[in-house]
Amino acid sequence: MATKTIEQVESHFEMFQILNENGEVVNKDAMPDLSDEQLQEIMHRMVYTRIWDQRAISLNRQGRLGFYAPVAGQEASMIGSHYALEKEDWILPGYRDVPQVVWHGLPLYQAFLYSRGHFHGGQIPEGVNILPPQIIIGAQIVQAAGVALGLKRRHKDNVAITYTGDGGASQGDFYEGMNFAGAYEAPAIFVVQNNQFAISVPVEEQSAAKTIAQKAVAAGIHGVQVDGMDILAMYSVTETARKNALNGEPTLIESVCYRYGPHTMAGDDPTRYRTEELDNEWEKKDPLIRFRKFLEDKDLWNEEKENEVVDQAKADIKEAIKQADDTPKQKASDLIEIMYEKLPQNLQEQLEEYREKESK
Amino acid sequence: MQSSAVNSSNNKETTRSITFAEAVREALSQEMREDQDVFILGEDIGVYGGAFGVTRGMIEEFGPERVRNTPISEAAITGAAIGSALTGMKPVVELQFSDFITIAMDQLVNQAAKLRYMYGGKGNVPMVLRTPSGSGTGAAAQHSQSLEAWVAHVPGLKVVQPSTASDAKGLLKAAIADPNPVIFYEHKLLYKTQEHVPEEAYTIPLGEADVKREGTDVTIVATAVMVHKALEAAEKLAEEGIDVEVIDPRTLVPLDEKTIVDSVKKTGRVIVVHEAVKRGGYGGEIASMIAESEAFDYLDAPVRRLGALPIPVPYNPALEKAMVPQMDDIMQAARDSVHRR
Numbered sequence: 001m002a003t004k005t006i007e008q009v010e011s012h013f014e015m016f017q018i019l020n021e022n023g024e025v026v027n028k029d030a031m032p033d034l035s036d037e038q039l040q041e042i043m044h045r046m047v048y049t050r051i052w053d054q055r056a057i058s059l060n061r062q063g064r065l066g067f068y069a070p071v072a073g074q075e076a077s078m079i080g081s082h083y084a085l086e087k088e089d090w091i092l093p094g095y096r097d098v099p100q101v102v103w104h105g106l107p108l109y110q111a112f113l114y115s116r117g118h119f120h121g122g123q124i125p126e127g128v129n130i131l132p133p134q135i136i137i138g139a140q141i142v143q144a145a146g147v148a149l150g151l152k153r154r155h156k157d158n159v160a161i162t163y164t165g166d167g168g169a170s171q172g173d174f175y176e177g178m179n180f181a182g183a184y185e186a187p188a189i190f191v192v193q194n195n196q197f198a199i200s201v202p203v204e205e206q207s208a209a210k211t212i213a214q215k216a217v218a219a220g221i222h223g224v225q226v227d228g229m230d231i232l233a234m235y236s237v238t239e240t241a242r243k244n245a246l247n248g249e250p251t252l253i254e255s256v257c258y259r260y261g262p263h264t265m266a267g268d269d270p271t272r273y274r275t276e277e278l279d280n281e282w283e284k285k286d287p288l289i290r291f292r293k294f295l296e297d298k299d300l301w302n303e304e305k306e307n308e309v310v311d312q313a314k315a316d317i318k319e320a321i322k323q324a325d326d327t328p329k330q331k332a333s334d335l336i337e338i339m340y341e342k343l344p345q346n347l348q349e350q351l352e353e354y355r356e357k358e359s360k
Numbered sequence: 361m362q363s364s365a366v367n368s369s370n371n372k373e374t375t376r377s378i379t380f381a382e383a384v385r386e387a388l389s390q391e392m393r394e395d396q397d398v399f400i401l402g403e404d405i406g407v408y409g410g411a412f413g414v415t416r417g418m419i420e421e422f423g424p425e426r427v428r429n430t431p432i433s434e435a436a437i438t439g440a441a442i443g444s445a446l447t448g449m450k451p452v453v454e455l456q457f458s459d460f461i462t463i464a465m466d467q468l469v470n471q472a473a474k475l476r477y478m479y480g481g482k483g484n485v486p487m488v489l490r491t492p493s494g495s496g497t498g499a500a501a502q503h504s505q506s507l508e509a510w511v512a513h514v515p516g517l518k519v520v521q522p523s524t525a526s527d528a529k530g531l532l533k534a535a536i537a538d539p540n541p542v543i544f545y546e547h548k549l550l551y552k553t554q555e556h557v558p559e560e561a562y563t564i565p566l567g568e569a570d571v572k573r574e575g576t577d578v579t580i581v582a583t584a585v586m587v588h589k590a591l592e593a594a595e596k597l598a599e600e601g602i603d604v605e606v607i608d609p610r611t612l613v614p615l616d617e618k619t620i621v622d623s624v625k626k627t628g629r630v631i632v633v634h635e636a637v638k639r640g641g642y643g644g645e646i647a648s649m650i651a652e653s654e655a656f657d658y659l660d661a662p663v664r665r666l667g668a669l670p671i672p673v674p675y676n677p678a679l680e681k682a683m684v685p686q687m688d689d690i691m692q693a694a695r696d697s698v699h700r701r
Contacts, residue, residue, distance in 0.1 A: 066498075066675065067500070067675075116675075117500060117674070117675025117676055135500075135502045135503070136460070136463075136502055137432050138432070167431070167432040168432065170431030170432050170433045170436075171432055171433055171434075171463075172433070172435050172436070172463075198403070198404075198431065198432050199403070199404045199408065200404045200406065200407060200408035200429075201403070201404060201406070201408075201429050201430075201431070205429060205431075206431040206432075207431065272407055272408055272409075273406075273407050273408055330676070332679075335671075335674075335679075
C-alpha cells in the first residue's frame with residue numbers, strides 16, 4: 001500500500017533536537033563535543049549576527065545598503081551548520097546566506113559592497129572557499145554537486161555545502177543536484193532552511209511531503225530533519241553530515257526555522273501572508289534566547305559578555321561601512337578592466353577613452 | 361510616465377483612468393468570469409497578489425483552484441500549464457520575472473511550440489505566459505533582462521509586447537482566446553502608467569501594429585517602454601522641425617509588416633529602437649524585414665537600430681540607465697537620419 005510506504009518513510013524523519021525551547025538539554029547522548037570556549041564563540045557569533053542584521057535593515061532603509069535579505073530567526077541554522085565546517089570546505093550560499101560566508105572569511109565590508117552592487121563585493125579573497133550568494137532559486141544546488149565532485153577528484157578531505165530555502169526544494173535543480181551527488185558519491189551537504197514561507201507561500205502548500213528531509217530518500221542519500229532554532233542540533237547534524245560526506249555519502253539537512261523579517265527589503269510586507277500569532281509562536285523558539293539560557297545555567301554567559309559582543313559588532317559594522325564608503329566608486333573603466341584578462345582592441349580603445357574622461 | 365501622447369485606438373464610451381497593472385488584472389478577471397476554463401497559476405499570485413501586485417484581490421474573487429499559488433518550479437508551472445491546455449483548459453501563467461524563462465525553456469521551446477505540429481494538428485496549446493521584463497527598477501543582472509528575441513525566434517510561439525494599459529487589456533484578451541502558446545511581456549516600468557481604458561471587454565488582434573503618432577520625416581519603430589521614450593523624443597524633435605512617426609508593433613510574432621513598410625515608404629527614414637541588447641535583438645529582424653521589402657527603394661538613409669549595450673544589466677542606477685537607449689539617443693539618431701550624418 002502506497003500510503004503505508006509514505007507513513008513508514010515519514011516516521012523516519014522526526015525532528016532532531018538537543019536543546020528545547022527553554023534551553024534544557026533533551027537529548028544528552030547527542031551533545032556535541034564542544035569546549036566552553038567554543039560554546040561561547042557560537043553564542044558570540046549569533047549575537048553578533050543578530051546585531052548586524054538589525055543594522056543592515058536600518059542601513060537599507062536609509063539607502064546606505066542595497067539588496068538585503070534579513071536573517072533574524074535563522075542564526076542557529078546558519079551559524080550552527082557553518083561552525084561544523086573546516087576552513088577549506090566550500091560554501092555555495094543562497095542570497096540570504098551572507099552570515100555563513102562572512103564567518104567563512106569574506107570581509108564584512110565586502111558583504112556590504114556586494115549588497116550595493118559594487119564589483120569588489122564579488123571579488124572573493126584568495127583562500128576563502130565560497131561562491132558569491134546565488135540569486136536564482138536552486139541554481140547553486142547542481143553546482144554544489146560539481147564542486148563536491150572536484151574535491152573528490154583532487155582527493156581533498158573537504159566537502160561542499162550548499163544552502164537554499166524551503167522554496168528551493170520545489171525546483172528541479174534540487175532533486176538533480178542531490179541525485180548527481182549521490183550517484184557519484186560526492187562529498188556534498190545540502191541544507192534546506194525551511195523558514196516556512198517561499199516569499200508568501202506556506203511550506204504546506206508547496207508539497208504533499210510532510211518533511212523536506214524525506215526527499216533525500218528518492219535520491220538515495222541521507223536525510224535528516226532538525227530543529228533549526230537549536231544551534232547544538234544544527235551543529236551536531238552538520239558535523240555528522242560532514243563525516244558522511246567525506247565517506248562518499250551526501251546528506252540533505254532540513255533545518256526547521258523561521259524568518260522574523262520580510263523576504264527581502266525590496267518591498268515585501270509579511271503581514272499579507274503571516275499572522276501575528278504565528279510570529280509570536282516562533283519568537284518563543286528563538287535560537288538566541290534558548291542558547292543564552294543554556295550558557296547562563298553553565299555560568300558561561302552573562303549580560304556583560306553579551307554587551308561586549310553587541311559593542312564589538314556595532315564598532316565592526318561602523319568600520320566596515322566606513323571601509324565600504326572609502327572604497328573608490330566603481331568606474332566604467334573598472335568594469336572594462338575586470339572583465340578581460342587580455343583586452344580586445346576595441347575595448348582597449350574604450351578603456352582609454354573612459355580613463356581620459358574619468359581623469360577630468 | 362504619462363501616456364497622454366498616445367493615440368488610444370479605442371473609442372469606447374465607458375472609460376476611466378487605470379494603470380497598466382490594473383488593465384491586465386481587469387482583462388484576466390473578465391476572461392475568468394466569462395470562461396470557467398481560464399485559470400491563472402504562478403508564484404506568490406495568491407494573497408500576496410504577485411510580485412508586482414497584478415493579481416491582487418483575484419484569489420478572493422476566484423478562489424485557490426482558479427488562482428493557483430505554485431511552488432517555485434518554473435519548469436513545472438510551464439509544463440503543467442501546457443498539460444492542462446492540451447486537455448482544453450486555458451491557463452495563464454505568471455512567470456515572476458521574465459529572466460526565469462531560462463528554467464522554463466524546454467517546456468516552451470521543445471514542448472509548447474512543437475506539440476501541435478508533432479501531433480499532426482491534433483492538439484492545441486491555448487496557454488498564455490505573462491511575464492514582467494525590462495530594466496529600470498534596480499533589480500540587477502538576473503531580474504532585469506529583455507529576452508523576447510529568444511522566444512520570437514521559435515516557430516510556434518506568439519510574442520506580445522504591449523506599451524500601454526489599453527493595449528495590454530485588449531491584447532491579453534486576444535492572447536487568451538488564441539489557440540497557440542503566447543508569451544506576453546509586461547514591462548515593469550509600465551505597470552504604474554495610467555491611461556483611459558474602456559471598462560467592457562474588447563479585443564485587439566495579435567499582429568496589428570499601432571501608429572502611436574503620425575509624422576512625415578522619419579519613422580521610429582519602438583517597443584514597450586521605448587514607445588514612450590520615442591513619443592517624448594518626437595515632441596521635442598517637432599520643436600526642431602522634425603516630424604516623427606512612431607509605430608508600436610505591439611506583437612513581435614506575428615509582426616505587422618505592412619504598417620511598418622507603408623510608414624517607411626512615406627518617410628524614407630527609419631529607426632528601430634528596443635530596450636533589449638542590440639546584438640541579436642529583434643530590432644535586427646525588423647530592420648532586415650524593411651531592407652528586404654519594397655520600402656528599400658524609398659530609403660533616403662540607412663536603417664538605424666538602437667538597443668542596449670551588450671553587457672549584463674548593472675545594479676548601479678546610473679549605469680543601468682546608461683546601458684539602454686534614452687530619449688536623447690533617440691533624438692540624435694533621428695537627427696542623424698534626417699540630416700544623413
